[in-house]
Amino acid sequence: MRSRRHDLARSRRLSLRLRQYLDAYWMIGPAFALYMMMVLYPIGREIVMSFHEWDVFSPMRWVGVTNYRSALADAVFLRGLSNNILYALVVTVAKNVFGLWLAILLTGADVKGRNAFRTAVFIPVTLSYVAVGMLWSWVFNPTFGLLNQVLRLFSIPASSGVLGNPRLSLWAIMFVDIWKWTGFHTVIFVAGLLNIPPELYESAAIDGAGSWQRFRCITLPGLKSVVEVSVLLAMVGAFVRNFDLVYVMTGGGPAHATEIVLTWMHKQAFQFLRFGYAAAQGVILFVLVMVLSALYLRALRRQSAS
Amino acid sequence: MKAQSGRVWVVLLLVALLVPTIRGVVYGKERLIIFGTARPEIPESNLRELGKRFEAEHPNVEVVWRLEGPWSELLLRLTTARLSGEPIDLIVAPANQVNSSLVRKQLLMDLTEVVPQGVWDRVDPATLGAYTIGGRRWGVPFSYVATAGWYYNEDAFAKAGVHPPKTYDDMVQVAKKLRAVGYVPAIHQGKNAWMWPMWYFETFAQTSRNRSVEYTKMNLTGKRQFTSDADVEALAWIKRFFDDGILTSASMDTDQDAMRAAFVSGKAAMYYGGTWELPWLRDNAKGFKVGVFKFPRLYVDSTVQPPGGPDHSLAISSGIDRSKLALAVEFIEFATRKDNAELWIGPMEPVASAIKDVPGATGGIAEQMRKEFMKDTITYLDWIWPQEINEAMQAAIQAVVTNQKTPREAMQDVQDTFNQLVKRGYRFDYWESWTPADWKKVTP
Numbered sequence: 001m002r003s004r005r006h007d008l009a010r011s012r013r014l015s016l017r018l019r020q021y022l023d024a025y026w027m028i029g030p031a032f033a034l035y036m037m038m039v040l041y042p043i044g045r046e047i048v049m050s051f052h053e054w055d056v057f058s059p060m061r062w063v064g065v066t067n068y069r070s071a072l073a074d075a076v077f078l079r080g081l082s083n084n085i086l087y088a089l090v091v092t093v094a095k096n097v098f099g100l101w102l103a104i105l106l107t108g109a110d111v112k113g114r115n116a117f118r119t120a121v122f123i124p125v126t127l128s129y130v131a132v133g134m135l136w137s138w139v140f141n142p143t144f145g146l147l148n149q150v151l152r153l154f155s156i157p158a159s160s161g162v163l164g165n166p167r168l169s170l171w172a173i174m175f176v177d178i179w180k181w182t183g184f185h186t187v188i189f190v191a192g193l194l195n196i197p198p199e200l201y202e203s204a205a206i207d208g209a210g211s212w213q214r215f216r217c218i219t220l221p222g223l224k225s226v227v228e229v230s231v232l233l234a235m236v237g238a239f240v241r242n243f244d245l246v247y248v249m250t251g252g253g254p255a256h257a258t259e260i261v262l263t264w265m266h267k268q269a270f271q272f273l274r275f276g277y278a279a280a281q282g283v284i285l286f287v288l289v290m291v292l293s294a295l296y297l298r299a300l301r302r303q304s305a306s
Numbered sequence: 307m308k309a310q311s312g313r314v315w316v317v318l319l320l321v322a323l324l325v326p327t328i329r330g331v332v333y334g335k336e337r338l339i340i341f342g343t344a345r346p347e348i349p350e351s352n353l354r355e356l357g358k359r360f361e362a363e364h365p366n367v368e369v370v371w372r373l374e375g376p377w378s379e380l381l382l383r384l385t386t387a388r389l390s391g392e393p394i395d396l397i398v399a400p401a402n403q404v405n406s407s408l409v410r411k412q413l414l415m416d417l418t419e420v421v422p423q424g425v426w427d428r429v430d431p432a433t434l435g436a437y438t439i440g441g442r443r444w445g446v447p448f449s450y451v452a453t454a455g456w457y458y459n460e461d462a463f464a465k466a467g468v469h470p471p472k473t474y475d476d477m478v479q480v481a482k483k484l485r486a487v488g489y490v491p492a493i494h495q496g497k498n499a500w501m502w503p504m505w506y507f508e509t510f511a512q513t514s515r516n517r518s519v520e521y522t523k524m525n526l527t528g529k530r531q532f533t534s535d536a537d538v539e540a541l542a543w544i545k546r547f548f549d550d551g552i553l554t555s556a557s558m559d560t561d562q563d564a565m566r567a568a569f570v571s572g573k574a575a576m577y578y579g580g581t582w583e584l585p586w587l588r589d590n591a592k593g594f595k596v597g598v599f600k601f602p603r604l605y606v607d608s609t610v611q612p613p614g615g616p617d618h619s620l621a622i623s624s625g626i627d628r629s630k631l632a633l634a635v636e637f638i639e640f641a642t643r644k645d646n647a648e649l650w651i652g653p654m655e656p657v658a659s660a661i662k663d664v665p666g667a668t669g670g671i672a673e674q675m676r677k678e679f680m681k682d683t684i685t686y687l688d689w690i691w692p693q694e695i696n697e698a699m700q701a702a703i704q705a706v707v708t709n710q711k712t713p714r715e716a717m718q719d720v721q722d723t724f725n726q727l728v729k730r731g732y733r734f735d736y737w738e739s740w741t742p743a744d745w746k747k748v749t750p
Contacts (some may be wrong), residue, residue, distance in 0.1 A: 001550050055411060056388055056389060057388060057411045057412065057413065058411075067361065075527070137561070138564075141557065141560065141564050142555075142556035142560070142589060143490065143556055143560065143564060143567075143568045143573055143574070144564065144567065144568070160554060160555045160556050161555050161556050161557075161558050161559030161560075162559065163497065163558075163559045163706070164496060164497060164555060164556070164557070164558025164559035165558070165559075165708070166708050166710055170405050179505070221661075250497070251497075251499060252699075253497070253499050253701070253704055254496075254558055254704040254705075254708050255701045255702075255704035255705035255710055255711075256701055256707060257708075257710075267697065270379075270381065270382035270385060271381065271382075271693050271697065272693055272694055272697075273381070273411065274384065289631075
């Protein structure tokens with residue numbers, strides 16, 4: 001009798017748990033279906049496509065690893081990849097350094113109009129890439145641009161073109177990317193800084209710690225988790241979210257000087273209709289970003305453990 | 307909660323099932339979808355009028371214009387339309403993409419026998435070549451016929467005491483004098499990579515002693531190389547425009563808007579462009595008189611041959627629902643009638659028109675270009691070579707003018723691109739390799 005009651009209670013518990021799970025699955029079902037449809041399926045399809053030759057208009061043809069071999073022998077793709085790596089390195093460091101610097105300035109006790117400054121710093125984040133790209137293209141324009149007007153104001157010889165100069169063009173785009181996104185990182189750092197108890201700074205000051213020591217021993221350790229997230233976001237963004245800016249400002253030119261993997265992929269797919277080849281380039285970039293992110297996270301975990 | 311979510315799913319399902327029915331009720335008429343790139347030179351009212359007139363003759367038809375984006379993105383939009391299953395009946399097909407992509411990819415219908423002879427008779431026969439591939443006709447020319455030249459500010463020239471140059475040496479002198487009186491001598495939309503090959507068409511026409519079209523076909527059939535002396539020399543000539551101070555590196559950082567702005571604001575005294583600039587110049591160059599002259603002669607024994615041709619055509623998508631084919635042909639017949647064609651071609655201020663009954667613009671530089679430029683105009687080479695070569699050529703020119711490569715190295719890159727294309731199965735006369743099944747796709 002006791003055992004039967006026990007079984008009954010157990011089965012009720014199970015059915016309750018099952019119902020709870022079912023409800024949970026029911027609730028996340030639409031979101032999961034969307035995730036499958038919008039993220040997992042395209043990734044899977046891209047990987048499959050990368051082993052085929054396909055121009056959209058004819059049936060796919062299996063070519064094995066030919067697309068990967070072609071990509072690794074394609075000078076423009078390799079140049080795009082190296083531009084991507086340089087871009088990610090410079091932009092990730094700069095956004096975080098400037099973001100942190102601005103955040104420290106904007107959380108200082110003696111800043112008047114702090115909210116106005118915070119808003120001003122964040123405004124570029126809200127602008128679309130296309131608008132930002134066009135705006136800065138006109139600023140850099142050697143005939144009409146604001147840059148040359150300012151240079152002339154200080155009697156500095158006018159620039160004869162930044163975006164048309166293969167040595168400067170990629171740096172100019174990186175500058176614009178940094179200008180656009182620094183505000184975002186500033187906001188993340190501001191939130192982190194406000195979470196550090198002010199008493200720590202007060203007692204450090206009483207103990208005679210200078211500003212550099214306070215920054216090194218209180219601010220940086222206090223911001224560790226924020227810095228980790230901020231660096232990861234900046235790094236991934238620098239690899240895969242720079243297409244619009246490059247496309248609008250230079251289109252990858254002059255002579256591939258600002259070509260990145262995404263612009264070259266776009267040309268391969270939509271100008272030359274080599275969707276399989278473009279997919280292979282996308283997979284290579286995907287793997288690269290995944291490996292770098294994994295290495296970064298692993299290094300962070302090791303550091304935390306030690 | 308579960309029941310509520312369930313109801314939402316049921317409603318969504320019903321809506322999804324009902325959408326085609328609702329569309330059918332709203333669009334009871336048969337829709338004729340005309341796909342193409344944006345044509346800002348044609349007023350919206352003209353397009354509406356053209357559609358209305360056709361609808362008046364065909365009361366059960368609705369004309370839907372899908373003219374969006376720049377011409378360079380037509381293929382991209384066609385691709386996405388095909389991927390999403392969007393129906394397309396007629397295509398306003400630019401000549402450069404007809405050969406390089408649209409026919410090659412079997413996206414257009416062979417119109418040779420589909421379009422009645424009466425319609426072909428309305429077209430200037432000189433324009434048919436651009437849409438004839440493998441002896442078959444793939445589009446009915448329906449546009450202005452372009453050519454190219456240098457537009458200049460006559461007031462600036464008068465101030466500098468110079469006349470339109472005829473030779474390259476003259477042009478160097480003109481540039482010097484213009485600079486002396488404070489003008490940027492010439493500006494080019496060098497940031498738009500697609501415009502650079504236009505310069506190559508001009509210089510190659512002369513370095514090849516006016517055999518550029520023939521040599522290009524030979525290059526593409528492997529009988530010649532892009533690294534031949536005349537081809538390399540053509541690239542070297544473009545660089546000389548920078549070295550001799552006619553153009554400055556500022557042009558590398560200038561797009562079409564900035565180039566036009568520099569010209570109409572009186573900062574730059576001249577720029578190179580096609581006849582598509584004419585409507586814009588008419589509307590915007592107000593403070594001074596605009597003149598035009600041919601690209602300078604580079605050699606004593608060469609003839610200047612501006613690039614040009616009938617810009618676009620009316621073509622029928624090979625994917626058209628065959629039951630709508632007759633309607634599409636009727637639209638082509640309707641559009642090429644004089645009054646209707648004028649609605650389309652007239653606002654382009656054509657130097658010459660592909661439709662015989664539509665007259666070219668009279669007076670001014672349009673007439674000068676028709677009389678002096680048109681007779682020597684040759685086909686744009688990017689109407690002959692594939693997209694990949696065009697892209698390689700753009701990069702090659704940019705690499706040379708920015709001192710990254712020598713002309714020979716840059717042309718070697720173009721040849722390498724061509725060799726890769728051949729390895730991947732490219733052949734110039736691709737239609738010869740089509741199977742009966744391929745031909746079936748492009749015939750009714």
